[in-house]
Amino acid sequence: MVQSVKPIPSTWCPGCGDFGVLAAVKKAAAEVGVPAHEQVLVGGIGCSGGIHNFIEINGIHALHGRLLAQAIGVKLANPRLTVIAAGGDGDGYAIGMGHFMHAFKKNASILYVVMNNETYGLTKGQASPTSQIGFEGNIEHPFDAILTALSIPVPNFIARTFSGDPKGMTQVLAEAIRFNRANRGFAFVEDLSPCVTYNDTFKLWREKIVDVSKLPGYDASDRKAVFRLCLETMESGRIPVGVMHRPKAADPEAVALELKLLPDQEGPAVTDIALEHNRAAYDRLIKGVT
Amino acid sequence: MLIGGQGGDGTLTVSDLLGRYFRLKGLYVYTSRNVLSRIRGGHADASIRAAREPIAAMKSQVDLIVAFDSEAVDVGRPELAPDGTILYDSSVFRSDLPNAIGFPFATLAGGQLGAPIYKNTAAYGAISVMLGFDPALTRQVIESRFRRRSPEALEKNLKALEIGRKAAIDAGMEARGNVVDGEARDQVLTTGNQMVALGFVVGGGRFFAGYPITPATEIMEYLMRYLPPFHGVVRQAEDELAAINMVIGAAYAGARAMTSTSGPGLSLMTEGIGHAGTAELPIVVADCARVGPSTGEPTRHEQSDLSHLANLGHGEYPRFVLAPGTADDCFYLTIDALNLADKWRVPVLLLLDQALSQNTVTMSPVDLAQVRLDRGKLLSTEEFAKLEAYKYYQFAPDGISPHVPPGTPGAFAQVTGNEHDEWGHVSVNPVNRVKMMHKRMDKMVQARGDLPPPRLYGADQGRVGLIGFGSTWGPIREAQAQLDRRGIPTKFYQARTLYPVPTDTLRPFLDSVDVAYIIEHNFTGQFARLIREALPDHHAKLRSLVKFDGHSFRSPEIVARVTEG
Numbered sequence: 001m002v003q004s005v006k007p008i009p010s011t012w013c014p015g016c017g018d019f020g021v022l023a024a025v026k027k028a029a030a031e032v033g034v035p036a037h038e039q040v041l042v043g044g045i046g047c048s049g050g051i052h053n054f055i056e057i058n059g060i061h062a063l064h065g066r067l068l069a070q071a072i073g074v075k076l077a078n079p080r081l082t083v084i085a086a087g088g089d090g091d092g093y094a095i096g097m098g099h100f101m102h103a104f105k106k107n108a109s110i111l112y113v114v115m116n117n118e119t120y121g122l123t124k125g126q127a128s129p130t131s132q133i134g135f136e137g138n139i140e141h142p143f144d145a146i147l148t149a150l151s152i153p154v155p156n157f158i159a160r161t162f163s164g165d166p167k168g169m170t171q172v173l174a175e176a177i178r179f180n181r182a183n184r185g186f187a188f189v190e191d192l193s194p195c196v197t198y199n200d201t202f203k204l205w206r207e208k209i210v211d212v213s214k215l216p217g218y219d220a221s222d223r224k225a226v227f228r229l230c231l232e233t234m235e236s237g238r239i240p241v242g243v244m245h246r247p248k249a250a251d252p253e254a255v256a257l258e259l260k261l262l263p264d265q266e267g268p269a270v271t272d273i274a275l276e277h278n279r280a281a282y283d284r285l286i287k288g289v290t
Numbered sequence: 291m292l293i294g295g296q297g298g299d300g301t302l303t304v305s306d307l308l309g310r311y312f313r314l315k316g317l318y319v320y321t322s323r324n325v326l327s328r329i330r331g332g333h334a335d336a337s338i339r340a341a342r343e344p345i346a347a348m349k350s351q352v353d354l355i356v357a358f359d360s361e362a363v364d365v366g367r368p369e370l371a372p373d374g375t376i377l378y379d380s381s382v383f384r385s386d387l388p389n390a391i392g393f394p395f396a397t398l399a400g401g402q403l404g405a406p407i408y409k410n411t412a413a414y415g416a417i418s419v420m421l422g423f424d425p426a427l428t429r430q431v432i433e434s435r436f437r438r439r440s441p442e443a444l445e446k447n448l449k450a451l452e453i454g455r456k457a458a459i460d461a462g463m464e465a466r467g468n469v470v471d472g473e474a475r476d477q478v479l480t481t482g483n484q485m486v487a488l489g490f491v492v493g494g495g496r497f498f499a500g501y502p503i504t505p506a507t508e509i510m511e512y513l514m515r516y517l518p519p520f521h522g523v524v525r526q527a528e529d530e531l532a533a534i535n536m537v538i539g540a541a542y543a544g545a546r547a548m549t550s551t552s553g554p555g556l557s558l559m560t561e562g563i564g565h566a567g568t569a570e571l572p573i574v575v576a577d578c579a580r581v582g583p584s585t586g587e588p589t590r591h592e593q594s595d596l597s598h599l600a601n602l603g604h605g606e607y608p609r610f611v612l613a614p615g616t617a618d619d620c621f622y623l624t625i626d627a628l629n630l631a632d633k634w635r636v637p638v639l640l641l642l643d644q645a646l647s648q649n650t651v652t653m654s655p656v657d658l659a660q661v662r663l664d665r666g667k668l669l670s671t672e673e674f675a676k677l678e679a680y681k682y683y684q685f686a687p688d689g690i691s692p693h694v695p696p697g698t699p700g701a702f703a704q705v706t707g708n709e710h711d712e713w714g715h716v717s718v719n720p721v722n723r724v725k726m727m728h729k730r731m732d733k734m735v736q737a738r739g740d741l742p743p744p745r746l747y748g749a750d751q752g753r754v755g756l757i758g759f760g761s762t763w764g765p766i767r768e769a770q771a772q773l774d775r776r777g778i779p780t781k782f783y784q785a786r787t788l789y790p791v792p793t794d795t796l797r798p799f800l801d802s803v804d805v806a807y808i809i810e811h812n813f814t815g816q817f818a819r820l821i822r823e824a825l826p827d828h829h830a831k832l833r834s835l836v837k838f839d840g841h842s843f844r845s846p847e848i849v850a851r852v853t854e855g
Binding site (some may be wrong): 050069075078094099260270274285286 | 350461477478480488491494496497499516518519520521522523525527528529531532533536537538539540541542543545546547561562565569606655656658661662663674675677678679680682695696697698699700701702703704705706707708714716717729737798811
């Protein structure tokens with residue numbers, strides 16, 4: 001057995017919500033039965049972005065805000081890999097916003113977990129795109145990723161979880177990973193993951209969360225219905241959690257990007273590039289230049 | 291010849307038809323376009339040159355101007371040869387110049403064919419008469435160009451050809467010149483961008499992400515056609531930040547990956563290239579330079595990105611900057627770039643310029659027998675299994691760590707843009723930092739012998755040196771011939787590795803001359819500055835010749851500078 005990279009002790013504060021995410025990602029991947037060497041975990045920059053260091057896994061510590069582009073690059077180069085991107089709200093919704101929006105429309109089968117703590121923890125507690133008005137002098141309105149995700153009419157898997165409910169989170173992540181492994185497209189999970197040092201919202205969020213799946217009229221394949229339920233929940237000062245969109249299995253639109261490009265899933269990273277095996281095709285290509 | 295008109299007039303069609311004719315005659319062809327950054331309207335012109343010898347530059351004099359608007363005359367006249375001719379569309383404007391011949395091409399085509407756009411082919415017909423073209427070959431050109439379009443297009447263009455021919459014959463314009471036969475029968479007509487795309491595929495490149503930008507876009511467009519049958523992927527990203535990071539992800543996964551861009555996109559990609567540099571991920575970035583900074587002049591020619599490429603990004607990391615000089619060089623150097631990136635685990639930057647990227651040129655077909663792939667220390671599964679430990683950043687005398695792609699059982703690789711230890715874990719240990727910096731930075735020295743050598747041209751006894759890179763190859767080669775005729779033998783060092791500065795070959799070259807002119811398209815003499823910094827002892831010999839008006843050098847400009855001393 002070759003000795004390979006081992007997890008290192010986490011750098012997170014005791015009690016950090018990200019521990020819940022770490023545990024849930026590990027459990028969910030094990031539950032789905034993904035071999036560890038077939039997983040690639042792409043972390044962003046910020047406290048949450050170091051997550052891959054704490055698991056025995058292939059990992060990329062990406063540039064700030066660019067983890068989705070790198071994760072999609074990995075997936076399209078080798079669709080047989082299970083690719084999970086995980087970062088914070090500043091990483092995803094501020095500096096990475098352009099890539100975030102395009103990930104829904106690209107619809108590559110990767111899982112993106114945003115650990116939302118409504119602050120920039122690593123740089124010591126500045127307001128983030130999801131901060132409430134008044135937090136650290138914030139005068140801008142908080143951004144809501146779930147409403148945004150629901151507004152993009154692509155059959156992605158969309159959910160919000162809470163770090164205080166590790167069981168529920170594991171279940172959702174396992175479903176998201178299955179969705180990816182069935183090449184059904186992009187899965188987005190926002191986890192409410194409090195920063196115990198700069199914005200300890202554990203107690204507040206536990207009181208405020210509402211499981212939309214328990215509300216009358218809930219149907220995970222009905223984007224309009226869930227959007228309305230989320231809005232109504234937010235208007236009453238509560239936070240909606242749960243599976244927000246689960247496309248129907250029969251949705252003909254639900255073809256993931258990697259399948260459109262590589263129907264047999266043999267990707268650029270694993271295909272044979274040896275000159276002698278491609279010579280005839282190259283000769284034809286060269287003859288095409290006139 | 292210069293053919294000009296309003297954008298959408300189809301000046302490129304005339305240039306294309308003439309190019310096809312010259313090639314049927316066995317001549318070498320070179321064409322360039324002078325367009326504005328807009329889809330339609332505004333003045334646009336195309337230049338075409340044919341010769342019996344290989345060419346990669348425009349002549350300094352124009353023999354024939356074909357003008358569909360008066361601006362074409364204004365643009366072309368300063369360069370018109372004393373015995374040159376202006377052929378113009380008299381249904382658009384009038385010219386009283388003594389050497390101007392007007393035919394109402396648009397009115398003739400509009401009246402007889404119902405659409406003035408056929409004026410292009412009519413003009414081609416008139417030119418064919420004036421230059422004594424073989425009528426059958428002239429017709430063959432129209433057939434080859436329009437046969438695949440539609441039967442109607444072919445029929446109307448053949449009629450337009452006759453309209454133009456008749457007008458010229460009726461005016462007594464027959465055979466004012468003639469076109470000789472050449473020997474260039476095996477040539478293909480291509481561009482640097484097309485050869486980069488072809489080289490990428492043959493070099494095993496299978497993943498490309500980019501964002502449309504002039505003058506680099508054709509690389510992506512060719513690859514959209516070329517790559518899919520090879521399990522390759524081409525993605526147009528939402529911006530250059532995404533493009534470079536998708537390429538980084540694909541490189542991590544084990545694919546040979548590349549992006550192409552120009553100045554403004556390169557600025558955005560700088561962040562990602564630095565990340566690949568410290569994460570030791572093999573990527574290739576083709577920069578098709580245009581006039582900068584900012585949006586600059588998107589369609590015009592410059593070589594002002596070199597300083598940026600040499601110093602790209604914050605912090606320090608190794609990178610190789612390669613510069614092809616001709617279309618065939620674009621093919622082979624793209625493959626070299628892929629090999630070097632893969633072997634040395636560094637970003638490799640391929641610097642083109644607008645003229646090299648987009649001007650069309652005849653060249654001999656590429657030769658697969660000259661192509662080698664080198665995957666460096668990529669381990670097979672069996673080799674991997676024999677390892678005691680798999681460290682993605684393992685220290686090694688040459689700085690290159692053995693590696694396998696993710697997905698290999700038992701192998702876990704963690705990469706990061708943070709400083710890291712051999713395992714890829716974030717580290718701020720000062721001893722580790724120093725070792726890791728040496729691991730990466732020493733590659734710039736270790737790889738010296740691997741980097742593409744210059745191409746040297748000219749007389750051994752020449753005491754005048756010429757140094758250039760990119761598309762200046764064409765005008766410099768012609769300047770050499772002209773200087774030879776004046777009894778000034780020269781030596782030309784075509785640099786193909788620009789950074790690290792190839793001192794091992796530049797030093798003996800400079801030792802062998804009394805004076806060396808560094809010829810480049812930028813204001814500050816960027817390559818000259820790099821050479822002065824690397825070889826300060828040779829400072830007194832170096833002269834800079836720069837041009838930054840958006841247009842390529844013409845050989846007389848180089849001759850004049852050298853003869854002035």
